[in-house]
Amino acid sequence: MASITASYPWTTAPLIAGAPMRLISGPSLVHAISAAGGIGFLAAGTDVSTLSENLSAFKSLLSTSPIPGAPSDVLPIGVGFILWGADLKLAVKALSELPEPPAAVWLFAPSSSEELGSWANGIRSATKNKSKIWVQASCVADAIEAIKVANPDVFVIQGADAGGHGRYASAGLISLVPELIDAVREYYGNLNGGGDTSSFPSPPKFVAAGGIADERGVNAILALGADGAALGTRFLAAEEAVIRKGYQDAVLKAEDGGNNTIRTDVYDKLRGTIGWPEGYGGRGVINLSYVDAIKGVSFEENEKLYKVAEGAGDKGWEEGNARMTTYAGTAVGLVKKVAKAGDIVRELRGQRI
Amino acid sequence: MASITASYPWTTAPLIAGAPMRLISGPSLVHAISAAGGIGFLAAGTDVSTLSENLSAFKSLLSTSPIPGAPSDVLPIGVGFILWGADLKLAVKALSELPEPPAAVWLFAPSSSEELGSWANGIRSATKNKSKIWVQASCVADAIEAIKVANPDVFVIQGADAGGHGRYASAGLISLVPELIDAVREYYGNLNGGGDTSSFPSPPKFVAAGGIADERGVNAILALGADGAALGTRFLAAEEAVIRKGYQDAVLKAEDGGNNTIRTDVYDKLRGTIGWPEGYGGRGVINLSYVDAIKGVSFEENEKLYKVAEGAGDKGWEEGNARMTTYAGTAVGLVKKVAKAGDIVRELRGQRI
Structure with a gap:
């Protein structure tokens, strides 16, 4: 059975993927991750309208700084979509126009199995099967359902410790x-007739996400049987991340991740994000907005305080005033310094920087 | 730095500990675990009154089936106490009377730091420092506090996936x-003056618990830096466990652990267990009692239905009728067969059985 890196020939084992963090994983970050032998996922998120522009920006970077080993028929990155919110037709259009589609497309949070199936088919057809289909699953039931409708090339196994959105269960x-x-x-x-699975033509690969922040986490998920690791929180402290300084500083400062982060819908509500399918919440650092919501402060009052914090810029994340959302996983306490994304990737693989 | 197995000379690396499951981890189970080169923890739990009797029963087993490599000055097992409910004076009395105290004492869920300190001091004094003090911690803050009051020999790092009681946060x-x-x-x-920690006289060791059920989990926590693994759920399916058949069958049957278990106080309430410190809940398989509680069925009605199930014996765990509590961790889906505890220990270490 070929290793996962064989499908992404510019990558080095163990495979490190940069998760498609909405608004944060832009062209520079994904280029830096892939250039270091990982695979960066550009975040299309729920808004596909900026995808073509971001892909163009990535291609400019690529022409200035080519990535050795990158194949000529695909771009050496992935693109991530949040299915309940993204427009499949726009996505298909944007991808069809590309002479080289991304090497992988990461599908997350469909409203239904049917929707997941439509996306998998739509993307495969738009990219002439050149883009591998990565499907995120956070439980066994979702994974089995996904096989039936989408036959994923790769499962992104999302654990409860993951930052940002994921399943409560x-x-x-x-x-x-x-x-x-x-x-x-x-x-x-x-x-396959109950036979040896190794003879099945293309069994999926498995990339684990949620709670990994350093080489120890990567080695742990390899021991558990995964083929690679995907990380979000660690890359919040990448120099190339598109992130407010207040947010990044809050990530560096947060400790004791299990104790000081929570999966909740409080932050979505305050930010006006609506539409996540039932059962999803966003994990972030516990801040005054959350504490007040739990205390019973009315939504109206809490929202008013949030808007004030929003107007305060980076100070809206500062202690005593922290109401701006700091989406992060429980591994946030292991993130202590800002570094170049390429160095983060190499450190995750156990190389000395 | 000596390895953890050096302190428990009958054990084989990697160290496998059997968690002190209240009512379930009795003399036969702990003997079987230790005889296979692990360390079994007898559950004193919240009720110390049966401890002396259980220790006598263990010593009888030991005289019939000696454990090679066991030292002469301690028993080759541990004892676990749930501090908020157990009586320190009775514990000290029971342990003081023993010519050979247990090699380790595992302290869990104190009502306060002071209580943890009193237990650590009381046990050390009662056993003339022969019993190593294992302290359970589920976040960084608890661990640092525990160092100050108890100077643990071993930290049991309890993750969110653990079955039975643990911290919500x-x-x-x-x-x-x-x-x-x-x-x-x-x-x-x-x-140590900011110097190299390796010169500190006796830095604690770390045993990880919560979500481990097979060799992959053991190798993962070693990769994360732990010195050994503690397991509860896996030993629910040991032949030697003191467990109702209905409970054990429910463990074998449960799948998709993250989706089908929950940490809650619903089961405590129905079982009449009161006194857990704030912030603790018990993780168990989701059953009708939980579903009804969430649906809004009144406690009185839910309790009535629970009592009926209780009266039905093993049928109280069966599908369509399942109201009896099945405490188990998220690794429950990996537990598929009943086996001898010794074989479980050897399999966890990667030996072929």
């Missing part, structure tokens, strides 16, 4: 990775 | 193990 990677992999392999084995 | 082991270890080492380094 989820497990940490320590149990989720082995259980999900076993269940998917068993399912493929049964499809 | 917690992270999975994937981020918790490295962050907690780094923070504790930094704290000891500072105590």
Whole structure:
């Protein structure tokens, strides 16, 4: 069975993916991650309208700084979509126009299985099967359902520790990775007449996400059976991230991630983000907005205070005043310095910088 | 720095500990775990009155089936106490009477730091420092506080995926193990004048618990920096566990652990367990009692239905009728067969059975 890096020939094992963080994972960040032998995912998120522009910006970077080993028929990056909010037709149009589509497309948070199936088919057709389909799953049930409708090339196994949006009902990677992999392999084995799964033509690969911030986490998910690691929170402290200084400083400062982050819908409501399918919440650092919501401060009052903080710029993240959202996973306490994304990737692979 | 197995000379690396599951971890189970080169923890739990009897039963087993490598001055097992409910004076009395105290004592869920300190001091004095003090911590703040009052020999790092009782505010082991270890080492380094922590006389060891069920989980927590693994859920399916067949069958049957277990106080309330300190809940398989509680069925009605299930014996765990509590961690989906505890220990270490 070929290793996952064989499908992305510019990458180095173990595979490190930069998660498509909405608004944050832009052309410079994904270029830096891929240039270091990882795979950066550009965030299309829920708004596909900026995708073509971002892809053009990436291609400019690529022409100035080519990535050795990148194939000629695909771009050496991925693109991530948040399915409930993104427009499939626009996505198909943007991708169809590209002579070289992205090497991978990461599909997250469909409203329904049907929607996931439509996206997988739509993207495969738009990219003439050149883009590998990565599907995010945070439980076994989702993974099995995804096989039926989308036949993923790669599963992104999202654990409960992940920052930003994910399922409330989820497990940490320590149990989720082995259980999900076993269940998917068993399912493929049964499809394959109950025989040895290794003879199945293209069993999916598995990339784990949620709670990984350094080489130890990467080695742990490899021990659990994953083929690679995806990280968001660690790249919030990348020099190339598109992120407010107040947000980045709050990430560097946060400690004791299990104790000081929470998965909730409080931040979505205050930010006016509506539409996430039932069962999803966003994990972020606990701040005054959350504390007040739990205390019973009315939404109107809490929103008023949030707007004041929003108007205060970076100070809206500062202690005593912190009401701006700091989406981050429980690994936030392991993130202590800003670094070049390429150095982060190399450190994650265990190289000395 | 000596490895953790050096302190428990009958054990084999990597160290596998059997968690002290209240009512379930009895003399036969802990003997079988230790005889296989692990360390079994007898559950004193909240009720110390049965401790002397259980220790006698263990010693009988030991005289019939000696454990090679066991030292002569301690018993080759541990004992676990739930501090908020257990009586320190009774514990001290029971342990003082023993010519050989247990090799380790595991302290969990104190009502306060002072209580934890009193237990650590009381046990050390009762056992003439022969019993190593294991302290459970599920966040960095708890660990640092525990150092100040109890100077643990071993930290049991409990992740959010653990079954039974634990903190709501917690992270999975994937981020918790490295962050907690780094923070504790930094704290000891500072105590030690900011110098190299390796010269500190006895820095604590770290055993990880929560979500581990097979060799992959053990290898993962070693990669994260832990010295050993503690397991509860996996040993629910040990032949030697003191467990109702209905409960054990429910464990074997449960799948998709993140999706189908929940940390809650619903089960405590129905079982009449009161007294857990604020912030603790018990993770168990989602059953009709939980579903009804969430649906808004009154406590009185839900309790009535629970009592009926209780009266039905093992059927109280069966599908369509499942109201009896199945405490288990998210790794429950990886537990698929009943086995001898010794074989479980050997499999966890990667030996072929």
